Amino acid sequence: MEVKIKSMKHDDFKDNEYIDQLVEELNASGTNVVVGKLDQLINWGISNSLWPFCFGTSCCAIEFMCLGAARYDMARFGFEVARNSPRQADYIMCQGTITYRMAPALKRLYEQMAEPKYVIACGACTVSGGPFKNSYCVVKGIDEIIPVDVYLPGCPPRPEAMFYALMQLQRKIKVQKFFGGVNRKEKRKRFFEKNGE
Amino acid sequence: MADIQEKIGKLCPEAQCDGSGEFLLINVPDAQWHALAKSLKEELHFDYLTALVGVDWKDELGVMYYLTNTDTQEIIHVKVATTDRETPRLHSVSDLWAVANYQEREVYDFFGIEFINHPDMRRFFLRNDWVGFPLRKDYDASPEKNPLRLEDEENEDNTYRLVEDENGNVTRIDGKVFEDDEYVVNVGPQHPSTHGVMRYRASIEGELVKKVDVVSGYIHRGIEKMCESLMYPQTLLYTERMDYMSAHINRHCLCLCIEKAMGLEVPHRAELIRMMMDELMRLSSHLLSYGCLTMDQGATTAFFYGFRERELIYDIFDKTCGARMSMSYLTIGGVKADVHPDFIKDVRHACDVITEKMKEYHKLFTGNVIARNRMVGVGVLSKEDAINYAITGPSGRASGHHCDVRKCHPYSLYNEVEFDEITYETGDSMDRYMVRMKEMEESIKILRQCCDMLEAEGIEGEYIAKVPKLIKLPAGHWYQQVEGSRGAFGVYLESDGNPKPFQKPYRLHFQSPCFNLVGIVDLTCKDNLIADLITITASIDYVIPDIDR
Numbered sequence: 225m226e227v228k229i230k231s232m233k234h235d236d237f238k239d240n241e242y243i244d245q246l247v248e249e250l251n252a253s254g255t256n257v258v259v260g261k262l263d264q265l266i267n268w269g270i271s272n273s274l275w276p277f278c279f280g281t282s283c284c285a286i287e288f289m290c291l292g293a294a295r296y297d298m299a300r301f302g303f304e305v306a307r308n309s310p311r312q313a314d315y316i317m318c319q320g321t322i323t324y325r326m327a328p329a330l331k332r333l334y335e336q337m338a339e340p341k342y343v344i345a346c347g348a349c350t351v352s353g354g355p356f357k358n359s360y361c362v363v364k365g366i367d368e369i370i371p372v373d374v375y376l377p378g379c380p381p382r383p384e385a386m387f388y389a390l391m392q393l394q395r396k397i398k399v400q401k402f403f404g405g406v407n408r409k410e411k412r413k414r415f416f417e418k419n420g421e
Numbered sequence: 422m423a424d425i426q427e428k429i430g431k432l433c434p435e436a437q438c439d440g441s442g443e444f445l446l447i448n449v450p451d452a453q454w455h456a457l458a459k460s461l462k463e464e465l466h467f468d469y470l471t472a473l474v475g476v477d478w479k480d481e482l483g484v485m486y487y488l489t490n491t492d493t494q495e496i497i498h499v500k501v502a503t504t505d506r507e508t509p510r511l512h513s514v515s516d517l518w519a520v521a522n523y524q525e526r527e528v529y530d531f532f533g534i535e536f537i538n539h540p541d542m543r544r545f546f547l548r549n550d551w552v553g554f555p556l557r558k559d560y561d562a563s564p565e566k567n568p569l570r571l572e573d574e575e576n577e578d579n580t581y582r583l584v585e586d587e588n589g590n591v592t593r594i595d596g597k598v599f600e601d602d603e604y605v606v607n608v609g610p611q612h613p614s615t616h617g618v619m620r621y622r623a624s625i626e627g628e629l630v631k632k633v634d635v636v637s638g639y640i641h642r643g644i645e646k647m648c649e650s651l652m653y654p655q656t657l658l659y660t661e662r663m664d665y666m667s668a669h670i671n672r673h674c675l676c677l678c679i680e681k682a683m684g685l686e687v688p689h690r691a692e693l694i695r696m697m698m699d700e701l702m703r704l705s706s707h708l709l710s711y712g713c714l715t716m717d718q719g720a721t722t723a724f725f726y727g728f729r730e731r732e733l734i735y736d737i738f739d740k741t742c743g744a745r746m747s748m749s750y751l752t753i754g755g756v757k758a759d760v761h762p763d764f765i766k767d768v769r770h771a772c773d774v775i776t777e778k779m780k781e782y783h784k785l786f787t788g789n790v791i792a793r794n795r796m797v798g799v800g801v802l803s804k805e806d807a808i809n810y811a812i813t814g815p816s817g818r819a820s821g822h823h824c825d826v827r828k829c830h831p832y833s834l835y836n837e838v839e840f841d842e843i844t845y846e847t848g849d850s851m852d853r854y855m856v857r858m859k860e861m862e863e864s865i866k867i868l869r870q871c872c873d874m875l876e877a878e879g880i881e882g883e884y885i886a887k888v889p890k891l892i893k894l895p896a897g898h899w900y901q902q903v904e905g906s907r908g909a910f911g912v913y914l915e916s917d918g919n920p921k922p923f924q925k926p927y928r929l930h931f932q933s934p935c936f937n938l939v940g941i942v943d944l945t946c947k948d949n950l951i952a953d954l955i956t957i958t959a960s961i962d963y964v965i966p967d968i969d970r
Contacts, residue, residue, distance in 0.1 A: 279611065281618045281640050282966040283665040283746055286709070290735075290745075293728030308613040320966075325548050326618055326639045328573045329610055355658060358650070359643040360555050360562050361547065363569060380746050 229271065229394045231301050237392075247399050263402050270314065270340065271397040273302045274390070277313030279333065281320030284347040284380040288319050296383045303390055310334075315342035315373075315393065319380075321349035321356055322363040334370045342397070344389055345372045348379040355379065371415040425497065428465060433457040443681075443899065444487075445497045454501045455512040458486075462517050466490050467497065469808050469824075470518035472900065472932040474913045475528035477558045478502065482509045482532055485913065487900055491808055491822075494829045498900070503534070510583070510591065513539035520811035523635075523940045531556035531645075537583045537591055541598070546638035546969060549577045555646050576622075577636070598634055599624055606951065610639045616713060617965030621942070621954070628950050633943040641969040648929040653679055653892045654753060656929060661747045663933060664967035666706040667906040669698040671931075672751045677832060678901035678912040679753050682894045689834075690875070690882040691755030696833045697768065697871045698738075698750065699903075700864045704775065705734040706906035707815075707857045707864075710962040714854060715786050717959040718795055723786045730778055733771040737764065753892065755885030762880065765872050772865045772872075779861065787858070796850040800945040800957035803848060810944070811937045814908025815856040816961050820848030826904040833903075838870045850960035857962075893924050907962060908934025931970055935963035 227243050228234060237243075280288060291298045298304050307313040310333045322330055334343070345366050348354030353364035366372060373396060376389040425445060426438045435453050439446040449457055461467045467488035474485040483502025489495070503509045513536035515521040525536045526545040533554035535542060544551065552566045581595045599605050599622070609620035618639035624632040644663065648656040660675050661668035673695050680687060712727030735745045740761040742748035750757055761767075786792050802812065807820035817824045825842040827835040843859040845852035896918030902911040911932030916924070938961050945961070946954050 278613055283662060285617070286665060287746060289712075290728060290732070293732075294725050295729070295732050321640060321642055323639060323641055324567070324569055325546075325574070325641065326610065327569060328571050329618075329639070331571055332573070333611060355662065356642045356644075356647070359647055360560075360567065362642050368569065369571065382745060 227395045227398050229391060229398060231387075231394070232391050237395075243395055243399070246396070250399060250401055263400075266402055267398050267400060271394040273305075273314075274342075274393065274397075275305045275307050275312065275314045276303060277310050277316045277333070277337065278306050278308055279316055279318055279330075281318075281322065281326065282349070284319030284349075287380045287383055288317065288346070288386065291383045291386055296387070298387070298390075301387070301390065301394075310336040311338060313337060314340070315344060317344040317346050317386075318350045318366055319346045321354070322366055322369070324361040324363065327363050327369055330366065331369050340397075340400075342373045342393055343370055344374045344376060344393060346376045346386065346389065347381060348377055351375050351377055368419065371412055425465065425495070429457070429461075432460045432464070442897065447497060447499045449499060449501055451501055451503055451511050454499075455514065457499075458514045458517055461488060461497075461499075466492055467495075468518075470514075470520050470524075470811055471496065471902070471909070472911050472913060472930075473521060473524035473528065474928075474930045474932070475532045475534060475556065476915065476928050476930075477532060477556065479558055480504065482506060482534055482557075484511060484528060484534070485898075486514070487911075487913075491824075496830075496900075509534045510537055511535075512537050512585075515539055518811070519806070519809045520937055520940060523936065527936075530554070533557065535583055537585050540582055541580050542582055543577055543580050543598075544638075546641040548574050548638075550574060555643060560646075598622075599632070603631070608954070610636075616959070616963070619939070619965050619968070623946070623951060623954065625951055628952075629948055630946045630951055630954060631948075633946050633954070635939055635942060637939065637965075638969055640966050642966075644970045645929055645931065648926055650925060652923055652925060653894075656926060657752065658749065660931070661749065662966065663931060663970055664905060664907065664910070664935065664964045665746060666709055666964055667702055667910070668747060669695070669702040669751060670903055670905045671910055672749075673699055673833070674901055674903040674905075674910050674912050675914075676751050676753050677903065678899050678914050679892065679894070681901060682897070682899045682914060682916065683753075683892065685754055685886055685888065687755055687886055688883040690878055691884045691886070692834050693871060693875055693878070694756050694760055694884065695751055696835070696838075697868060697875070698748075698756075699833070700867050700871070701734050701737060701768070701771075703906045704771075704861055704864050704868075705731050707861050708734075708775075710857055710959075711782065711786075711854075714956075714959045714962070715792075717955050718792060720786055720789070720792070723782070726778065726782060726785065730771075730775050733767075733774060737767045737771060740764070740767065752885070754888035755883075757885075759881055759884045760875075765876055768868055768872055772868050775861065776865055779858070782858070787855075793851070795953070795956050796854060796960065798847075799850045799949060799953050800960065801847060801849045802941060802945055806941070806944060807848065810941050812908070812941060813937070814905065814934050815843075815860060816853050816938060816941075817908060818842065818844045819852035819856045821846050824909060826902050826909050830902065832901075837874070838867050840867050850956055853960040853962070891923055894918070898928075902932070905934055907938065907964065907967070910934055933967045933970060935965075935967040936970075938963040939968050 350366045356362040374389045437448040469489040471489045472487040481502040481504045486499040530544045603624040610618040620636040622634040644659045660671040708727045708731045712724040715723035742750035802820045804821040807817045807822040813824040828842045840863045894916040898915040913930040915928040917927040
């Protein structure tokens with residue numbers, strides 16, 4: 225099944241195998257017609273009005289501001305309502321290094337977000353620690369703390385790259401299942417069992 | 422210089438002067454240091470504490486103080502050290518130079534040196550349950566000692582001071598940051614108006630702020646420690662990730678410092694390109710601070726205006742350096758590549774556009790009634806306080822502190838261009854905002870002159886000097902400062918001269934302007950409305966990763 229989103233053609237994405245595999249995995253046990261349609265409706269809604277949570281700790285945040293400004297204008301895709309409270313946001317785009325002092329705060333902010341919630345690790349620091357990997361107080365990738373949906377490399381990533389990551393997230397949301405199938409919550413539970421609550 | 426040396430000899434016979442370095446170095450025992458510091462400030466008028474650098478010399482722990490006379494712009498530096506590694510103690514100078522308050526807390530955090538008579542001895546950057554002092558040479562960095570903790574740390578309400586009586590006995594007095602009956606409001610670390618991850622704890626009475634306790638370190642990445650295990654060209658990378666809004670300028674500073682230590686001559690063209698990049702960076706930074714200041718007061722439209730023009734500057738960077746941010750363009754000995762053929766044309770175009778659009782900015786925001794009511798007379802910083810707290814850059818000049826490094830200690834080619842140092846008198850939020858707007862005009866003026874100079878040099882030229890593959894510096898220490906977008910940015914570089922296996926800096930300290938800026942939050946917000954805390958901090962315009970490093 226081809227995952228379609230409005231903003232970009234399927235063939236323009238560089239890693240379609242991944243999303244195809246995900247769809248296959250999700251559909252392995254078949255889909256109920258009624259529930260499947262309901263899923264599609266919900267996903268259509270969520271994926272086209274993703275509200276970001278402003279969480280910028282360093283350089284990447286400036287590029288994210290450019291994303292909101294006139295030239296890149298993320299409002300075209302429904303990403304524009306940047307929220308300052310985690311309770312109103314759909315996804316957290318973590319921009320910038322996370323240090324040992326900040327880590328508990330990030331975890332708490334993530335927990336405060338309402339379901340369904342997604343995480344984009346934006347920039348080299350959040351993916352792996354980046355240039356600060358050898359530091360004594362930098363978290364080596366935020367996936368040590370919270371589960372990540374999309375990894376976005378770059379130091380800092382260009383606004384175009386940020387769009388690409390956001391569209392990847394849209395595609396992931398398009399195929400997710402609310403009812404039955406592989407449940408997101410179960411996946412997350414497994415993550416925290418592995419990494420410790 | 423000999424004159425000062427003589428005077429210091431009279432003031433303190435124990436002090437040893439050494440005039441062989443770039444600045445006069447004074448070695449003074451800790452017991453005499455406070456008395457000497459007092460006379461240096463009051464009699465010799467060294468009223469501006471430019472930098473305070475903690476260093477671990479293995480056999481002794483100590484501090485380097487860089488002092489500037491604001492009248493004559495003379496710089497001297499003082500070395501005070503102790504051989505005691507178990508309980509190292511030095512005398513505080515925070516009663517003389519207010520900026521030393523936070524600076525000494527930083528040194529305490531990194532080296533464990535306790536300062537006698539310091540009013541508030543707490544850690545500044547690291548978690549309060551941190552084990553060890555990371556910038557000591559014998560620090561144990563094993564993750565078992567300081568694991569990633571996911572539980573919140575306790576609020577640091579307890580503090581202590583070390584008080585010395587007449588006989589020289591030091592006693593520890595415990596105290597509280599806030600009294601029990603104070604009403605404390607927490608702002609941050611995740612707050613849209615703190616411009617990053619900064620946390621304030623404000624004690625309020627009604628709506629008036631009584632005291633602000635700054636809790637920093639949420640983005641402290643330990644850059645200075647990491648630099649000690651890298652070669653010189655590798656350390657350049659981190660300068661761009663501190664104050665990312667003056668990336669070129671910070672990098673320029675470290676390049677200048679290393680070149681000074683090497684005795685390297687940089688081609689004229691390279692220096693010209695660097696200077697143009699600096700000014701473009703300053704423009705982009707001031708445009709951003711315009712956008713943020715306006716947005717913090719609710720003027721969202723003005724934010725879009727500022728960002729529209731910033732994209733022009735980003736395009737120039739993109740074409741020449743290959744990146745929009747964190748350009749990694751400047752390098753030791755010059756720049757990495759020659760400018761794009763369209764460079765001069767693009768810069769001229771950007772200058773024209775921004776000059777034209779500046780009128781729009783003023784029309785939209787400067788004359789606005791709401792903006793004026795919220796900014797005029799709010800958060801006043803006097804000239805004395807600006808010098809005392811070592812506030813430089815636009816915020817310092819708004820109070821009348823003549824501190825433009827481009828004028829006081831000209832570097833690069835700033836001698837060859839004409840521009841004015843913008844200063845205001847009142848030092849309120851409005852003045853700080855206006856200095857930035859006027860400075861943008863000056864930057865444009867500099868850029869236009871540079872364009873002519875670069876055009877006269879031709880399309881191509883020598884853009885980098887011959888630099889050895891392995892950079893070796895002689896033993897010694899150097900200090901270089903430049904005018905960043907937010908104030909005087911300084912680099913302290915110490916080399917032990919050991920060339921094997923490859924040479925790394927022994928100590929690299931970045932004296933960031935924003936670290937000093939955050940020191941005046943308490944002072945300027947006192948007795949103002951809690952709502953004005955946002956306006957004042959936005960007008961002071963700091964960048965958090967630059968504070969925390």
